[in-house]
Amino acid sequence: MSQLASKEQTTKEDGEGFAMSREERGDVHHLRPPRPVVLHETIRREGEQELARSVSALGWSSLAAGMTMGFSMLARALLHHHVEGLPGAFLIECLGYPFGFLVVILARQQLFTENTMTAVLPLMTDPGWAKLGCLLRLWGVVFAGNVVGGALFAWGVLHLQLFDASTQASLHAVGAALMQNTPWQMFTKGIAAGWLIATMVWLLPAAERGKIAVIVIVTYVIALGDFTHIIVGSVEVLYLVFDGAASMGDYVMRFALPTLAGNIVGGSLIFALISHAQVRSDDESDGGREAGH
Template structure:
């Protein structure tokens, strides 16, 4: 006859049970608190610290444009080779995230959770301050990189043409497509940010997986895309009006909705729902001893 146990397997020692508990994946509430704490720390940083970190992130994001252009220029002219050249898209994200620089789309989740946990006017003001400084810093960095790549004799003619083709590919989307693809991109970046604390040792591969899929799907990202599209502007192929109205505005709105109003809101609601469920009372130690007694 098999006797049913309530919570723990009867033949596990205390040390073995500790091993079981230690190897359990963290609950969603733990991930939420890790990211919320990180976001609260970011909201406390000074404007100067945020600005220089965001500018550095924008410059680092130029690596995505450079890597994709170099790979595209050195691969045969076939759409099937996009599966290889798309790996270049990961370069900027790896540099920014591993170097702990400020990326706007990361903050659509990280800095939003403290505001959702404590929705006050002061917290909302701190969030708008961070978003403004980081976004402006990121865009200044990417525009500077695009200008330098175009005007300095850094690459051969074939690579320069590849940079133009990358920007043209982005601008094949109309504003509605920019917005819709931006939602998916913002959601994917938020997913990446949520995954990293639970598997810190696999951070490198998580970043590559998510950003590689973004490149394959041609999903629009406000920071990387600003380097790609501004290259067209500086080359005289696109007016600034189209940069802001067709690309930047819709993509930015989509990234914010995907990262903040979809992923962050759902994740926060999940944790709030878990915390509202009352936990069972702990069993008194005396009762536990009596169960173990023969």
């Protein structure tokens, strides 16, 4: 009798490849990846929450994030110090780069490049001057807080006598390698970094228990490609400024402005815009099909 009952429960509905029980159809539904519109809406709602936060909340959170991101530079420099000269040393030292991102994202601190994706979707969904003003306010506060936090970290690492001379030399080497890029390279590599960070933000809602892996893999690729990130790079270059190896003009003109522009172009004007257009097209197609019925 139980076998007969099982056979009765196993049916084939229209559009199914094979006959399945109700429980099996539930498993299929549960295991399916979320539709792009679900990811878009999840990120958009997060963006709405960020746009509604007060200046003081954004400021303190972004200051903490800027200081935390300094550990990406520090971890990479420490690995550089210990593995320099070994085969595959560059691949190993790049493993330190994801550390700051892991802490900032999992602790939900405000990171500027993450907001180039998250906070821009509400504006693309419902364009208006009020939304644009909120976005610019968010970007301004978060960017300023991140840079100030990164500057405090760089100054502290240099002047608080935390490390010996050879480790300080490794910290210097990381920043010097970054400044070998021309302003145009800062910009184009910044586009790649902004695109990858936006990709990471898009993947996180679907990752569930794999969030750590997503963050580590994406940011490791940024390090491997020597792509330029405005916040981590600010810590690296400001360390050189405080050490007298670079000027503030070098930081602003050669690094910060082109890298900032590249991160925004890659994260907001390319990835976010394409993702929004994809979801909008899918929604219009679904609306057309429903109208046809």
